[in-house]
Amino acid sequence: MIELRSSFYDNEIVLPDATRRSRRVEVRIDPFTGHVAHLISGPSMLPDSAANLDELAAASRDTCPFCPERIDTVTATLPPEIWPGGRIRVGDAVLFANLVPYARHAVVTVYSPNRHLLRVGELSEKLIADNLRAQVALFKAVRASDPDAPWMSINANHLAPSGSSIFHPHTQGICHPDPSPAQRECDAIPAADTVDLLDTERASGSRWLADTGRICWVSAFAPVGPGDVRGYIPSLRSPAQLDGDLCDELAHGLAGIFQTYAGMGVTSFNLAIYGLPEGTAGGLLSVQLVCRSGVSEYYRSDVTSLEWLHGMTVTGVSPENFAEQARSQF
Numbered sequence: 001m002i003e004l005r006s007s008f009y010d011n012e013i014v015l016p017d018a019t020r021r022s023r024r025v026e027v028r029i030d031p032f033t034g035h036v037a038h039l040i041s042g043p044s045m046l047p048d049s050a051a052n053l054d055e056l057a058a059a060s061r062d063t064c065p066f067c068p069e070r071i072d073t074v075t076a077t078l079p080p081e082i083w084p085g086g087r088i089r090v091g092d093a094v095l096f097a098n099l100v101p102y103a104r105h106a107v108v109t110v111y112s113p114n115r116h117l118l119r120v121g122e123l124s125e126k127l128i129a130d131n132l133r134a135q136v137a138l139f140k141a142v143r144a145s146d147p148d149a150p151w152m153s154i155n156a157n158h159l160a161p162s163g164s165s166i167f168h169p170h171t172q173g174i175c176h177p178d179p180s181p182a183q184r185e186c187d188a189i190p191a192a193d194t195v196d197l198l199d200t201e202r203a204s205g206s207r208w209l210a211d212t213g214r215i216c217w218v219s220a221f222a223p224v225g226p227g228d229v230r231g232y233i234p235s236l237r238s239p240a241q242l243d244g245d246l247c248d249e250l251a252h253g254l255a256g257i258f259q260t261y262a263g264m265g266v267t268s269f270n271l272a273i274y275g276l277p278e279g280t281a282g283g284l285l286s287v288q289l290v291c292r293s294g295v296s297e298y299y300r301s302d303v304t305s306l307e308w309l310h311g312m313t314v315t316g317v318s319p320e321n322f323a324e325q326a327r328s329q330f
């Protein structure tokens with residue numbers, strides 16, 4: 001079984017009332033990536049949401065490119081050799097080409113043109129599953145028309161603090177000839193080692209969320225940010241393999257995490273589904289989500305010099321406390 005090790009240091013200060021305060025801080029290192037997380041007690045370090053989302057929605061609604069009046073006329077379409085109709089529709093979800101060319105194939109998938117405002121807690125299993133199915137259809141089409149772009153991922157920046165430039169909630173899909181560094185990292189971890197980690201977490205129980213059949217969910221031991229959740233699908237490598245009711249099973253888990261986030265007052269998050277090429281020997285299809293700062297007029301990023309430049313996390317959100325809250329949502 002894999003060993004999850006912690007170390008500790010003591011922080012001593014003198015408070016304004018001249019009393020001495022001592023705090024023990026836990027340092028955890030991710031067993032695979034080496035990521036360092038300092039788990040502090042006291043403040044969560046996650047800025048709350050202070051903005052009125054209804055007001056922000058009303059202010060951005062009239063010019064929104066993803067709302068029903070404009071989505072069919074102002075968004076770019078897929079080349080016909082990839083998808084003859086240009087846009088992929090599944091249920092309410094609409095997938096189209098991203099105007100920003102940051103990968104060989106970069107797409108946007110709106111959950112629903114009618115949902116200009118979609119709070120984290122309103123991301124239902126149906127909306128998520130239809131969004132995933134649209135992306136899977138695209139991945140299969142790219143697999144057939146451009147087999148040289150097998151590194152596929154599904155990503156989300158939900159509202160501005162997580163990096164989204166457009167208010168209307170959506171996800172993004174990528175197919176590219178080369179892996180992102182995170183995909184390369186996934187590829188380098190033998191699937192057996194991840195299964196070993198899952199056995200360890202399942203036995204320990206304190207960060208274990210659920211095994212929904214083919215997907216296991218766990219609260220990260222050394223989180224990269226608050227509410228860092230990992231989902232693992234040991235039987236798959238690529239999101240193009242999300243067939244049948246797997247999109248529903250994945251959507252069920254994601255909706256449970258979104259409900260937990262909503263219960264914590266979280267309004268913004270990042271999501272990545274790290275796909276590897278089909279037939280890859282190492283790695284496995286994995287999912288990661290993390291909370292971001294709340295939407296606020298006087299926004300403060302939760303990503304500081306420590307996270308961005310030192311590559312380490314400081315968080316007051318305990319992975320074990322988070323797991324306690326999330327477990328009941330599955």
Ligand SMILES: [Zn+2]
Binds near residue numbers: 061064065115168
């Ligand atoms: Zn809109």
